[in-house]
Amino acid sequence: MTESAGIGGxxxxxxxxxxEVSKIFGGAVTAVDDVSLDIHEGEFFALLGPSGCGKTxxxxxLAGFEIPSLGQVLxxxxxxxxxxxxxxxxNMVFQSYAVFPxxxxxxxxxxxxxxxxxxxxxxxxxxxxxxxxxxxxGFGGRRPDQLSGGQRQRVAxxxxxxxxxxxxxxxxxxxxxxxxxxxxxxxxLVRLRETVGITFVIVTHDxxxxxxxxxxxxxxxxxKVRQVAGxxxxxxxxxxRFVADFIGKMNLFEGRVTGLAGxxxxxxxxxLGEVTLPxxxxxxxxxxxxxxxxxxxxxxxxxxAGRIAFRGRVSEVAYYGDTSNIFITDAAGRAVSANIQxxxxxxxxxxxxxxxxWCSWDPQDTLVLTG
Amino acid sequence: MxxxxxxxxxxxxxxxxxxxxxxxxxLIPLGLIWIFSFGEKRGVVDIEITWTLANYLRAMDPLYxxxxxxxxxxxxxxxxxxxAVGFPIAFGISFxxxxxxxxxxxxxxxxxxxxxxxxxxxxxxxxxxxxxVNFTLEWFWDQGNWLLALLGLGQYQLLxxxxxxxxxxxxNFAVVFGLVYVHLPFTVLPLYAALERMDSSYIEASLxxxxxxxxxxxxxxxxxxxxxxxxxxxxxxxxxLGSFLTPDLLGGTxxxxxxxxxxxxxxxxxxxPFGAALSFIxxxxxxxxxxxxxxLARGSSSMEAA
Amino acid sequence: MSVADExxxxxxxxxxxxxxxxGPLDYSRRLWLRLTFLAALVFLYAPIITLIVFSFNDSxxxxxxxxxxxxxxxxxxxxxSLIEAFTNSLTIALLSTAASVVLGAxxxxxxxxxxxxxxxxxxxxxxxxxVIPEICMGVAMLAFFARVGWPSDLIWPFNLGSxxxxxxSFSFPFVAMxxxxxxxxxxxxxxxxxxxxxxxxxxxxRDVLIPFMxxxxxxxxxxxxTLSLDDFVITFFTSGPDTVTxxxxxxxxxxxxxxxxxxxxxxxLIVITLVLTALAMWLQNRSGQKAEELx
Numbered sequence: 001m002t003e004s005a006g007i008g009g010x011x012x013x014x015x016x017x018x019x020e021v022s023k024i025f026g027g028a029v030t031a032v033d034d035v036s037l038d039i040h041e042g043e044f045f046a047l048l049g050p051s052g053c054g055k056t057x058x059x060x061x062l063a064g065f066e067i068p069s070l071g072q073v074l075x076x077x078x079x080x081x082x083x084x085x086x087x088x089x090x091n092m093v094f095q096s097y098a099v100f101p102x103x104x105x106x107x108x109x110x111x112x113x114x115x116x117x118x119x120x121x122x123x124x125x126x127x128x129x130x131x132x133x134x135x136x137x138g139f140g141g142r143r144p145d146q147l148s149g150g151q152r153q154r155v156a157x158x159x160x161x162x163x164x165x166x167x168x169x170x171x172x173x174x175x176x177x178x179x180x181x182x183x184x185x186x187x188x189l190v191r192l193r194e195t196v197g198i199t200f201v202i203v204t205h206d207x208x209x210x211x212x213x214x215x216x217x218x219x220x221x222x223x224k225v226r227q228v229a230g231x232x233x234x235x236x237x238x239x240x241r242f243v244a245d246f247i248g249k250m251n252l253f254e255g256r257v258t259g260l261a262g263x264x265x266x267x268x269x270x271x272l273g274e275v276t277l278p279x280x281x282x283x284x285x286x287x288x289x290x291x292x293x294x295x296x297x298x299x300x301x302x303x304x305a306g307r308i309a310f311r312g313r314v315s316e317v318a319y320y321g322d323t324s325n326i327f328i329t330d331a332a333g334r335a336v337s338a339n340i341q342x343x344x345x346x347x348x349x350x351x352x353x354x355x356x357x358w359c360s361w362d363p364q365d366t367l368v369l370t371g
Numbered sequence: 372m373x374x375x376x377x378x379x380x381x382x383x384x385x386x387x388x389x390x391x392x393x394x395x396x397x398l399i400p401l402g403l404i405w406i407f408s409f410g411e412k413r414g415v416v417d418i419e420i421t422w423t424l425a426n427y428l429r430a431m432d433p434l435y436x437x438x439x440x441x442x443x444x445x446x447x448x449x450x451x452x453x454x455a456v457g458f459p460i461a462f463g464i465s466f467x468x469x470x471x472x473x474x475x476x477x478x479x480x481x482x483x484x485x486x487x488x489x490x491x492x493x494x495x496x497x498x499x500x501x502x503x504v505n506f507t508l509e510w511f512w513d514q515g516n517w518l519l520a521l522l523g524l525g526q527y528q529l530l531x532x533x534x535x536x537x538x539x540x541x542x543n544f545a546v547v548f549g550l551v552y553v554h555l556p557f558t559v560l561p562l563y564a565a566l567e568r569m570d571s572s573y574i575e576a577s578l579x580x581x582x583x584x585x586x587x588x589x590x591x592x593x594x595x596x597x598x599x600x601x602x603x604x605x606x607x608x609x610x611x612l613g614s615f616l617t618p619d620l621l622g623g624t625x626x627x628x629x630x631x632x633x634x635x636x637x638x639x640x641x642x643x644p645f646g647a648a649l650s651f652i653x654x655x656x657x658x659x660x661x662x663x664x665x666x667l668a669r670g671s672s673s674m675e676a677a
Numbered sequence: 678m679s680v681a682d683e684x685x686x687x688x689x690x691x692x693x694x695x696x697x698x699x700g701p702l703d704y705s706r707r708l709w710l711r712l713t714f715l716a717a718l719v720f721l722y723a724p725i726i727t728l729i730v731f732s733f734n735d736s737x738x739x740x741x742x743x744x745x746x747x748x749x750x751x752x753x754x755x756x757x758s759l760i761e762a763f764t765n766s767l768t769i770a771l772l773s774t775a776a777s778v779v780l781g782a783x784x785x786x787x788x789x790x791x792x793x794x795x796x797x798x799x800x801x802x803x804x805x806x807x808v809i810p811e812i813c814m815g816v817a818m819l820a821f822f823a824r825v826g827w828p829s830d831l832i833w834p835f836n837l838g839s840x841x842x843x844x845x846s847f848s849f850p851f852v853a854m855x856x857x858x859x860x861x862x863x864x865x866x867x868x869x870x871x872x873x874x875x876x877x878x879x880x881x882x883r884d885v886l887i888p889f890m891x892x893x894x895x896x897x898x899x900x901x902x903t904l905s906l907d908d909f910v911i912t913f914f915t916s917g918p919d920t921v922t923x924x925x926x927x928x929x930x931x932x933x934x935x936x937x938x939x940x941x942x943x944x945x946l947i948v949i950t951l952v953l954t955a956l957a958m959w960l961q962n963r964s965g966q967k968a969e970e971l972x
Contacts, residue, residue, distance in 0.1 A: 065701060
């Protein structure tokens with residue numbers, strides 16, 4: 001997968017440009033609020049956010065089911081204004097799959113080809129090829145009610161891919177599947193995208209799904225795009241409290257910038273005292289200080305200078321098998337969670353509730369959040 | 372649900388009154404008519420039950436066959452028209468904003484709650500020679516003439532020398548018009564129920580795959596609403612076929628339907644056995660339609676499960 | 678990368694505001710669908726509304742508006758046979774409704790509660806009065822009352838007996854249908870709770886089931902009342918010269934001519950049915966909402 005190498009994937013040319021798009025329903029409810037972003041040729045792009053953040057509305061505007069109240073959507077530099085869904089070289093896999101119950105699997109997949117007037121022999125060949133691609137070879141004669149949910153989803157995929165669209169849209173494609181199948185399908189979608197080379201745009205509320213599949217992710221909240229970045233950048237360098245909190249787990253402290261010296265800033269943090277951190281643009285006044293649970297280290301002894309540290313007592317230990325989550329409460333009653341790998345094989349816990357420990361981390365791993 | 376044996380007293384107390392009522396005041400009267408249909412008329416009121424099939428054979432007379440054909444024809448046209456008008460209405464309501472839906476639906480059903488006789492009577496006032504439709508047409512005729520005169524074309528009498536009222540009442544047109552007027556609300560309800568249940572992403576998927584609105588309508592919407600369409604057809608067809616009041620009040624001498632012939636046998640011609648036979652033919656036709664619906668519904672329900 | 682720059686205020690107002698465009702699935706906003714709907718409304722309502730409007734028209738010929746008058750309402754009120762027919766209709770509707778509600782509730786409880794041999798045929802038979810053509814039921818009633826020699830010279834209101842019986846026969850299956858739909862939402866544990874607390878069969882029925890059925894009973898009763906008040910065909914075959922109901926009377930008047938008195942009398946009947954229908958819907962709506970709140 002070459003695309004994942006370059007964070008942001010900015011090298012490709014934009015296939016879809018969303019320009020200052022807003023969608024206001026009934027003149028009152030703002031579902032999408034002044035969004036601009038580019039999606040590049042060959043990307044696996046994810047729109048990620050909690051329910052009601054406007055991601056599905058944005059996807060439906062790409063498909064043509066909703067018309068932007070303001071702004072416009074460009075495909076290959078051409079405006080899609082006034083182009084109905086059936087005239088767009090963009091196809092969609094619906095959340096409910098929408099596999100036509102009154103047609104066989106073959107007829108479902110052939111539907112889009114018949115409409116564009118593809119001749120019989122070619123239709124046969126392309127439908128067979130598409131069904132092979134989604135591992136449903138030989139299922140053409142089945143009726144949708146004879147298929148499982150996962151198989152129906154593959155039919156929906158084949159039906160969209162057989163049209164060889166410029167962009168494939170997927171609306172929460174994995175939400176109706178059980179956990180095991182979902183994981184398998186994540187890998188398969190990535191493999192599929194590499195095989196067909198079509199740009200995929202997926203909508204999801206599951207951050208793990210987005211991180212594992214997409215090259216680039218746009219995180220949305222209440223109609224606005226908060227951050228667009230590759231999975232690693234998004235995880236390690238979130239640009240605001242919302243993204244930091246939404247992607248993965250995060251320990252958050254509130255602080256105040258007190259000084260700036262060269263490429264270092266000093267921040268007065270509640271419970272930690274004054275800490276020195278690498279400088280960040282626009283860091284002044286109230287800031288959020290955040291650190292991921294797996295970046296924390298627990299010691300019986302003082303870890304010494306060069307690390308940000310505080311002393312606390314273990315209040316809870318949650319055992320997950322591969323890792324344990326340990327909650328440490330400081331003198332002020334604030335709880336911090338640390339994620340510890342259970343590397344050695346043992347059944348007793350090396351950390352017990354009530355232990356007094358030092359909790360520390362590297363200033364380099366600290367995030368200063370201004371938004 | 373419990374077995375009746377667990378509480379026989381309660382069971383019989385609530386079972387007997389309605390069952391006996393139905394038996395005495397519904398099933399026995401129907402049975403009586405059924406027996407009459409195999410009888411022969413003797414004198415003014417006497418009927419002798421001879422188990423003859425003569426009454427049914429008489430119904431096969433071209434005169435009556437023609438009336439049956441006409442009834443079926445009127446009913447078929449009515450059903451088609453109701454479907455053609457009702458489908459867009461049901462479709463529009465099912466895609467209306469949620470808060471509007473109940474009110475739009477109410478607007479369509481409300482006329483159904485006004486007395487059938489009064490609605491039919493209201494149509495007479497609208498359709499008759501000196502009725503509102505013709506009155507409006509005459510006004511347009513006058514205006515047209517005035518306009519022509521203004522253009523200097525008055526002397527040619529392009530619109531005819533005199534306004535001729537359209538014959539809208541007491542003919543076949545009036546009967547079909549009246550039948551559609553009465554039955555339209557019946558048609559809309561099951562169509563609406565079916566369309567409302569339908570997942571709109573099927574329509575979106577079809578549009579997304581390149582089909583236009585028309586094609587989507589006929590390849591996706593209509594097949595998926597099939598069960599509702601069958602219900603709508605049956606629920607319109609059955610009462611329309613047995614209509615008495617509409618052809619009686621709006622029809623002319625040649626627009627009679629079966630119910631009018633039945634009424635005549637009982638009220639004026641006084642040939643009860645023949646009237647009874649006609650009633651049962653009408654009833655069998657109704658049962659046939661209901662059975663057809665059950666059969667078709669079974670065929671389409673397996674498909675809808677998907 | 679071009680994330681919306683949040684530092685500058687969204688220039689929403691400066692940009693061109695498109696009038697909310699009609700999306701591909703906004704069918705209810707399509708002009709042709711709106712026009713079809715409007716045309717259907719005109720088709721359905723214009724005759725009824727003109728009928729009502731012209732009941733206030735001060736003209737016998739009834740075509741051109743000649744000013745407002747209550748004259749025809751007074752005339753209709755002064756028409757003794759019309760008033761008599763109206764009284765008959767109301768009496769029949771009241772009595773047949775009372776009986777239909779009792780019989781209908783029994784059927785509903787029976788079919789809802791018990792499993793018994795012959796249940797399916799009974800259900801089918803109960804649906805018959807709803808589905809068979811009115812004319813067939815009308816002639817069956819005519820033949821039945823003639824054959825059993827039902828006395829036709831009883832004093833009022835007993836002379837209405839045959840009509841009332843016929844009306845009960847076609848109304849109570851409708852009541853049963855409405856009440857049964859209501860009972861389908863009944864939580865059997867309420868009944869069990871009452872018995873657990875020591876209530877007898879009858880006390881459970883009276884204190885738990887009847888109160889639960891009440892909205893259904895009221896709605897079914899109003900339906901039965903409207904059906905009875907509206908019925909023409911079946912009444913036409915069971916009424917005699919002394920037992921004319923309002924629709925039968927209007928029918929005989931309509932056969933002769935269109936007169937403003939008929940308009941006035943019809944308007945009164947329309948108003949009565951509309952009020953009853955609104956009441957029934959309101960009650961059903963309210964009970965539905967209550968059930969939801971409890972659920």
